[in-house]
Amino acid sequence: MSYPLAFGELHGLFGWLYELLESTGLPQPWLDVVRYAMLGAMVFGVLSLLALFLVWWERKIAAHIQQRFGPMRHGWHGWYQTVVDAVKLLTKEDILVDTRDKFVFFWAPVICFVAAFLAYVSIPFGEGLIVSDLNIGILYVIAITTFTILSLLMAGWGSNNKYALLGGIRSAAQVISYEIPMVASILVVVLFVGSLSMVDIVNSQSGWITNWFVFRLPFGPIAFLTYIVAATAEANRTPFDIPEAEQELVAGYNIEYSGMKFAMFFLAEFVNGFTVSAIAVTLFFGGWHGPFLPSWVWFLLKTFAVVFLLMMFRWTYPRLRVDQLMEFAWKFMVPVTFANLILAAWMKYAGWYW
Amino acid sequence: MMESQPSIAFWLLAIVILTSGFMVVSLRNIFHCALNLIMCLFSVAGIFILLGAEFLAAAQVLIYVGAVAILMIFAIMLTSEISNRRIVQTTENKSVALFISVIFALSSVFLIMGTKIWRMSDQALPENNTLTIGKYLMTEYMLPFEVVSVLLLAAMIGAIVLARKEAS
Numbered sequence: 001m002s003y004p005l006a007f008g009e010l011h012g013l014f015g016w017l018y019e020l021l022e023s024t025g026l027p028q029p030w031l032d033v034v035r036y037a038m039l040g041a042m043v044f045g046v047l048s049l050l051a052l053f054l055v056w057w058e059r060k061i062a063a064h065i066q067q068r069f070g071p072m073r074h075g076w077h078g079w080y081q082t083v084v085d086a087v088k089l090l091t092k093e094d095i096l097v098d099t100r101d102k103f104v105f106f107w108a109p110v111i112c113f114v115a116a117f118l119a120y121v122s123i124p125f126g127e128g129l130i131v132s133d134l135n136i137g138i139l140y141v142i143a144i145t146t147f148t149i150l151s152l153l154m155a156g157w158g159s160n161n162k163y164a165l166l167g168g169i170r171s172a173a174q175v176i177s178y179e180i181p182m183v184a185s186i187l188v189v190v191l192f193v194g195s196l197s198m199v200d201i202v203n204s205q206s207g208w209i210t211n212w213f214v215f216r217l218p219f220g221p222i223a224f225l226t227y228i229v230a231a232t233a234e235a236n237r238t239p240f241d242i243p244e245a246e247q248e249l250v251a252g253y254n255i256e257y258s259g260m261k262f263a264m265f266f267l268a269e270f271v272n273g274f275t276v277s278a279i280a281v282t283l284f285f286g287g288w289h290g291p292f293l294p295s296w297v298w299f300l301l302k303t304f305a306v307v308f309l310l311m312m313f314r315w316t317y318p319r320l321r322v323d324q325l326m327e328f329a330w331k332f333m334v335p336v337t338f339a340n341l342i343l344a345a346w347m348k349y350a351g352w353y354w
Numbered sequence: 355m356m357e358s359q360p361s362i363a364f365w366l367l368a369i370v371i372l373t374s375g376f377m378v379v380s381l382r383n384i385f386h387c388a389l390n391l392i393m394c395l396f397s398v399a400g401i402f403i404l405l406g407a408e409f410l411a412a413a414q415v416l417i418y419v420g421a422v423a424i425l426m427i428f429a430i431m432l433t434s435e436i437s438n439r440r441i442v443q444t445t446e447n448k449s450v451a452l453f454i455s456v457i458f459a460l461s462s463v464f465l466i467m468g469t470k471i472w473r474m475s476d477q478a479l480p481e482n483n484t485l486t487i488g489k490y491l492m493t494e495y496m497l498p499f500e501v502v503s504v505l506l507l508a509a510m511i512g513a514i515v516l517a518r519k520e521a522s
Contacts, residue, residue: 101383101385104385104386104389134408135482135483135484136408136409136411136412136484139412139413139416139484140408140412142412142416143412143413143415143416143419143420144415146415146419146420146424147419149424150392150419150423150424150427153424153427153428153431154389156431157385157427157431165431168431169428169431172424172427172428173428176421176425176428179420194485195482195485196484
């Protein structure tokens with residue numbers, strides 16, 4: 001079942017842009033270069049704006065949970081506060097430690113930033129709105145996001161600071177541990193779709209709301225819950241934010257960074273939060289499918305709902321201790337996700353699903 | 355299927371692989387060596403992409419960069435006194451290593467140049483090669499796949515037993 005084409009679908013616009021590009025008569029390789037440069041610039045622009053919005057939103061949610069107002073000065077309810085903050089960060093002095101490891105210190109925020117944006121090559125924003133529908137889709141996203149861990153380790157090492165180093169070590173231990181339950185929960189969906197491609201995964205959830213993987217009892221909800229917990233840990237958000245842990249490590253891996261370099265870490269963190277939510281929507285909530293509204297609006301609405309959930313986690317739960325975190329990963333998450341995977345495989349084999 | 359002329363991407367990747375590979379063995383700072391190793395392994399994934407083996411490329415990044423190299427860096431960071439950057443790593447037996455690697459490189463070059471007929475399949479790549487790999491792993495290559503799994507499991511259990519402190 002497909003919904004009637006809603007007004008405001010964007011892929012027509014892209015088709016028109018490509019035709020415009022082809023009418024300029026550029027030779028073939030340059031056509032591709034221009035096309036991908038254009039797509040890259042678009043994804044970058046949209047995500048930067050989203051990240052700015054998310055920072056403001058997070059501050060508002062935090063404030064309201066704690067019975068404060070949050071930013072109120074710039075614009076209506078402080079809506080352009082983060083724009084002002086961004087300008088401030090860009091113009092700030094870049095303070096450098098003399099004992100830093102120059103090469104590593106410089107490249108850590110760059111790798112963090114690039115890795116955060118690279119994941120969007122294969123995330124479908126709407127029907128036909130995907131940069132490239134790779135046939136390894138979700139596997140690509142998992143693989144490319146491992147560079148985030150690398151950047152945290154590099155930042156920790158390059159700063160030549162014991163708090164930063166501890167933050168880096170903690171993050172590596174945490175992310176490697178939670179990668180296993182995360183991938184095992186994703187595998188449940190991949191097992192049922194029979195494809196790693198993001199577009200195939202979304203298309204297999206078309207039709208009624210009961211076709212969303214989160215409603216496929218009993219393994220769907222379990223896979224979603226374990227995914228969202230592991231993804232929160234992967235994105236280094238509270239209650240799993242021990243790489244940063246302001247009260248213990250001052251700020252963890254990014255303690256020695258200032259100005260633009262800090263802004264890159266900060267922005268990448270919010271982009272990563274959006275990435276894990278977008279993956280959750282794609283895998284479990286039917287991606288862009290929904291009635292009446294254009295597909296990209298549905299995708300954004302659902303993703304913002306998941307982001308909102310993550311933000312509620314952040315401001316209502318206390319942080320876990322390092323040993324509790326590890327015990328939770330290895331003694332609870334790993335057995336549960338693997339049992340769920342076996343259950344799902346058995347149900348798929350027996351044909352007890354819809 | 356195979357292009358007769360290697361593309362610009364291939365040459366770029368080849369240069370990056372060789373330089374970073376050389377850096378791994380020649381740099382003095384072990385952390386920089388590990389980072390160069392990651393660069394090298396990541397570029398090998400690029401070569402896999404050029405050959406149309408996307409799954410292999412993703413697996414390469416996931417396993418070598420995401421797990422092996424990260425664990426290596428993790429171990430470097432946990433080694434005591436190693437974060438003191440005044441300690442430089444020295445490479446002993448340089449001449450022996452050079453000798454062996456030159457012999458190895460020369461013999462591989464001669465072997466590659468001397469081979470006139472490569473046993474290659476002239477079939478086109480399957481549409482969904484990830485699916486095909488999965489099917490082969492579960493049917494024809496079931497036994498080697500399982501043996502590797504059991505081996506890795508044994509190694510893991512062994513490591514845990516070695517690292518575990520006896521409860522007193």
